[in-house]
Amino acid sequence: MNATNNNVIHGSNNIDTGSTKWNIDAILNASGQVVKGNVTLTADLKCPGDGLIVGADNTVIDLNGYSITGTGPDSSKVGIVVPNSDLVTIRGPGTVRSFQAGILITGSDGTNVKRVTFDGNKIAVFMTGTTNTVVEQNLIGPNSIGVAAHSSDMVDVHANLMSSNGLAGVTFVNTDKSTIWANSIGGSANGIFLDSQSGKNTMKFNNVLGNTLDINNADGLALNINDNEYLKNNCNTSNPVGVCVGT
Numbered sequence: 001m002n003a004t005n006n007n008v009i010h011g012s013n014n015i016d017t018g019s020t021k022w023n024i025d026a027i028l029n030a031s032g033q034v035v036k037g038n039v040t041l042t043a044d045l046k047c048p049g050d051g052l053i054v055g056a057d058n059t060v061i062d063l064n065g066y067s068i069t070g071t072g073p074d075s076s077k078v079g080i081v082v083p084n085s086d087l088v089t090i091r092g093p094g095t096v097r098s099f100q101a102g103i104l105i106t107g108s109d110g111t112n113v114k115r116v117t118f119d120g121n122k123i124a125v126f127m128t129g130t131t132n133t134v135v136e137q138n139l140i141g142p143n144s145i146g147v148a149a150h151s152s153d154m155v156d157v158h159a160n161l162m163s164s165n166g167l168a169g170v171t172f173v174n175t176d177k178s179t180i181w182a183n184s185i186g187g188s189a190n191g192i193f194l195d196s197q198s199g200k201n202t203m204k205f206n207n208v209l210g211n212t213l214d215i216n217n218a219d220g221l222a223l224n225i226n227d228n229e230y231l232k233n234n235c236n237t238s239n240p241v242g243v244c245v246g247t
Helices: 024-028
Strands: 014-017 020-023 033-035 039-040 050-054 060-062 068-069 078-083 090-093 095-097 101-106 112-114 115-119 123-126 134-136 144-148 156-158 162-165 168-173 179-180 184-186 190-194 202-204 213-217 229-231
Touching: 078 095, 095 101, 168 184, 184 190
Parallel strands: 033 050, 039 060, 050 078, 060 090, 068 095, 078 101, 090 112, 095 115, 101 123, 112 134, 123 144, 134 156, 144 168, 156 179, 162 184, 168 190, 179 202, 190 213, 202 229
Antiparallel strands: 014 020
């Protein structure tokens, strides 16, 4: 792979997120390249296994206009893994496509994903056990799910263009104190979905249009139950009703 890097060995663990079980131990011992420091792509990467695995805090991956391509969304492989590393930046322009997860962030604080294009993945950006993750100014779609957070806090999803992510644009499971704002989300079964265990989140100034259900708060759970707040979202359908501007 054509990238500036330093190889390291990193710890591992298992993550079970319902139907998908991520074995970080297997990922770290697969074909992915472990990198740290300042990493700049100088060519497109075509990966038969996992792509890049972050191995240290303060790593910066610059896609530099190139792409990282896997073997398909059902391959169980990941484009970029951020396991237990803090203050990591992944920035475009550039594309991550055809992985089960375009980017998987686990157990990390302060990851920033910016100006990246994601298409053909099962999940474009998936985070679990994270804090202070920022996902901003990305082009996301088509994928099965755009952005998914599981058991995370203080996620900031803003200014992304999400289109044709079949199952959901953004989905939160057991995720708290986070903000989804100023995004454009269309072409999904659920534009924004939060489960009943996700609380104290704020959704504001989003254009969520052209989805089967634009905004879904835990399949209709009353907002005062999980203290989620919806402010000035431009949408047509919501569950419960009354979440959209003018309804």
